[in-house]
Amino acid sequence: MDRLFDHxxxxxxxxxxxxxxxxxxxxxxxxxAISLRLEPRQQRHKTLAxxxxxxxxxxxxAGFLVLFGPGAHGPxxxxxxxxxxxxxxxxxxxxxVAQELPSALEPAGDLFW
Amino acid sequence: xxxxxxxxxVTEDEDMADLDFADFNSMVRAHQKQIHRLILAMVRDPDxxxxxxxxxxxxxxxxxxxxxxxxAIGTWLTRIAINQVRDHERSRRWRFWQGLVRKPRDSNAxxxxxxxxxxxxxxxxxxxxxxxxxxxxxxxxxxxxxxxxAFTLRFVxxxxxxxxxxxxGCEVGTVKSHLAxxxxxIRREVP
Numbered sequence: 244m245d246r247l248f249d250h251x252x253x254x255x256x257x258x259x260x261x262x263x264x265x266x267x268x269x270x271x272x273x274x275x276a277i278s279l280r281l282e283p284r285q286q287r288h289k290t291l292a293x294x295x296x297x298x299x300x301x302x303x304x305a306g307f308l309v310l311f312g313p314g315a316h317g318p319x320x321x322x323x324x325x326x327x328x329x330x331x332x333x334x335x336x337x338x339x340v341a342q343e344l345p346s347a348l349e350p351a352g353d354l355f356w
Numbered sequence: 357x358x359x360x361x362x363x364x365x366v367t368e369d370e371d372m373a374d375l376d377f378a379d380f381n382s383m384v385r386a387h388q389k390q391i392h393r394l395i396l397a398m399v400r401d402p403d404x405x406x407x408x409x410x411x412x413x414x415x416x417x418x419x420x421x422x423x424x425x426x427x428a429i430g431t432w433l434t435r436i437a438i439n440q441v442r443d444h445e446r447s448r449r450w451r452f453w454q455g456l457v458r459k460p461r462d463s464n465a466x467x468x469x470x471x472x473x474x475x476x477x478x479x480x481x482x483x484x485x486x487x488x489x490x491x492x493x494x495x496x497x498x499x500x501x502x503x504x505x506a507f508t509l510r511f512v513x514x515x516x517x518x519x520x521x522x523x524x525g526c527e528v529g530t531v532k533s534h535l536a537x538x539x540x541x542i543r544r545e546v547p
Contacts, residue, residue, distance in 0.1 A: 251546060255492045256512045262402070263393035273392070273406060274384050277413045281377065 380420070384413050387430055390513070391437050397508040398441045400497055408444055412437045427522055434509070434523040442501045488546060495545040499538050506534035507542075 391412055396405035415436050416423075423432055496504055502524065509520045510531075521528045 248543065248546075251488050251492060252511050254489055255496070256514075258489050258493070259393065259397045259508070259512045263389070263396045263405075265389075265392075270385075270388060273388060273409065274381060277384055277410050278377075278381060280410065280414050281380070281417050 380413075380417050383429060387433050388413070390430065391433055394434065394505075394508055394513060395437055395441060397496070397512050398438075398501070398504050399444065400493060404444070408437070408440050412440050415440065431519065431523045435525060438501065438505045438524060441505070445501060491546050492542065495542050496538075499541060503534045503538040503541075506531050507538040510535055 388409060392405055392409040395408045395412070396402065399405055399408065412433060416433055419436075423429070496507060499507065505524060506520055509515045509523060510517075515523070517528050517531050520531045524531065
């Protein structure tokens with residue numbers, strides 16, 4: 244690289260450095276501006292984290308209730324009263340005995356009375 | 357809303373993913389001048405340079421988990437900055453408005469070329485130096501983003517070819533090629 248061209252490049256570099264030279268107040272303002280732009284993102288990040296944590300907690304509680312809560316042993320089935328077949332038979336016999344005629348012969352009974 | 361104060365010093369060894377807000381601020385303090393200088397050399401406009409420097413750090417914070425320790429934080433930030441400049445220039449809207457609202461340089465502001473020039477030098481040489489530097493700025497501004505990045509990192513930041521390749525995410529040979537093309541253009545355009 245020839246000397247003159249090299250000189251121009253050095254001058255250009257010095258020129259850039261001078262143009263970029265700022266006082267401390269500028270750098271401080273720039274950092275503040277960056278912080279201010281990042282703050283909502285931080286806030287949003289925290290909100291998202293809280294939301295996620297709340298959702299996970301709610302899921303855990305729901306899971307716990309499903310597994311160990313009052314309804315944990317299967318769905319409740321309406322209870323049907325069990326009837327003893329013997330008792331049912333006795334009841335039917337008692338009804339039949341109480342009748343003057345067996346119900347199947349009731350039409351024939353009309354002929355005699 | 358107040359800015360979060362800077363409290364800690366970040367070392368290159370720290371894991372970026374674990375960086376909290378205050379640590380990040382400290383990292384900004386350590387690198388903002390270099391990133392701002394690089395961007396200013398590439399876009400020339402001080403307001404754009406300030407905005408893009410902010411964008412670079414905001415982007416870095418958002419993507420801090422993607423930082424790999426294979427490179428230094430400065431190298432990683434340099435890469436983000438170059439991408440920010442590239443995206444900025446790709447924006448059609450920006451190009452449109454650039455033509456309409458570009459402010460002329462403040463005539464009362466001190467001329468950096470005069471500040472750099474030797475006080476004892478004769479006025480004709482200062483004038484010539486200013487012309488050449490102005491022309492250089494203009495020629496550099498018209499280089500492609502990658503040529504401009506390679507040129508600035510080499511001649512302003514004085515980085516090694518390997519470091520430039522690392523920052524640009526390419527091979528050393530590619531950096532050499534960008535530099536050769538940039539220098540050829542500058543030689544052709546600058547008297």
